[in-house]
Amino acid sequence: MTVDDATSSNDLAVAFAVLSDFLSENDLTAQLARVESALVEATVTDAAEVVAEHGLTSELLTAALSVRSTVGRLNDVIHAATIALVLPQILEPGERVTNRPSLGAGNDKSRPFDLETDRRIAEFKVAQWKGADAMRKRGVFADLVHLAMDETNRHAQLFVVGDAPTRFLRTSAAKASWGLEKSSARTRERYAARFDPSWEMSVAEFTAGPAARIELVDLRELVPGLAL
Structure with a gap:
């Protein structure tokens, strides 16, 4: 490791620590609500005092930006590790x-599926649905x-996380035209x-009809960590 690498690693460790401390000490939603309330009718002097009091400092912003740039491909890591496991x-x-399995993001015409063997084809959707999942619904239907x-x-096989994706595919009255709205021409x-x-x-009619042969698999049964 070079001196520059060591310095970069140390800077990142500090950034993680700053961000972790802020998030662990505060319920972020509640904290932001307090800041919003405190800023009502604030003057220029008041505003500076409010943000400083609640820890919204330039150091925090720098730390958050540094961490985001470093872990921006975290979803790719999760996707790759899941398929590997x-x-x-x-x-x-x-x-x-x-x-070649498609472990990372991006479209590659030479690899039309995430996994191809001499016996199977498979796509992996590793996102954990939260409730407002329109893009995820379109994505899983397109796959x-x-x-x-x-x-x-x-x-x-279509590998998904949890009951929500399977329930959507099997019960949704949404039209296929909506499900493929963001797909390529x-x-x-x-x-x-x-x-x-x-x-x-x-969507449900397609799942029960043309796609009836496709096995829907809950990844939590194979990778328990995804249940977290």
Whole structure:
């Protein structure tokens, strides 16, 4: 490790400590509500005193920006680690991974699925749904459609976290047109040509019909840490 690397690591450790101290000492929602109330009718002098009193300092901002830039790809790490932990649990004797797994973010036409073997295809959705999940709903439906379009007859699996994604796919009356609204024009064209030219199917109808062969798997059963 060079001197610059050591300095950078130390700076990051300090930033983590500053941010951790602030978050551990305060319920952030309650803290922000107190600051908002205290700023009502504040003058320029009052405002400076209020923010300083509640710890919203330039040091805190610098620490938060530093941590965010460093851990910005944390979701990629979670996605990659999840697939890596699941793989040894699901591969059958003699089954071979036939294409590079897609562990990180980004679209790569040479790797159409997160996992491809000589026996299966699979997509992984590792997000934990919180309630307002419109983008996650569209994403998981798009992956279901993507798997349903495969014509190799390999076993297809969609790995999700918790009951909410599966419940959405199996019960939602939302139209497929809504579910694919943010998908590429090519995906929408292929969907309409193969499954639903009139765009009348709901998400639930598609899941029970064209996508019935796709196995929905709760990742919490394979990676208990995702239940946290």
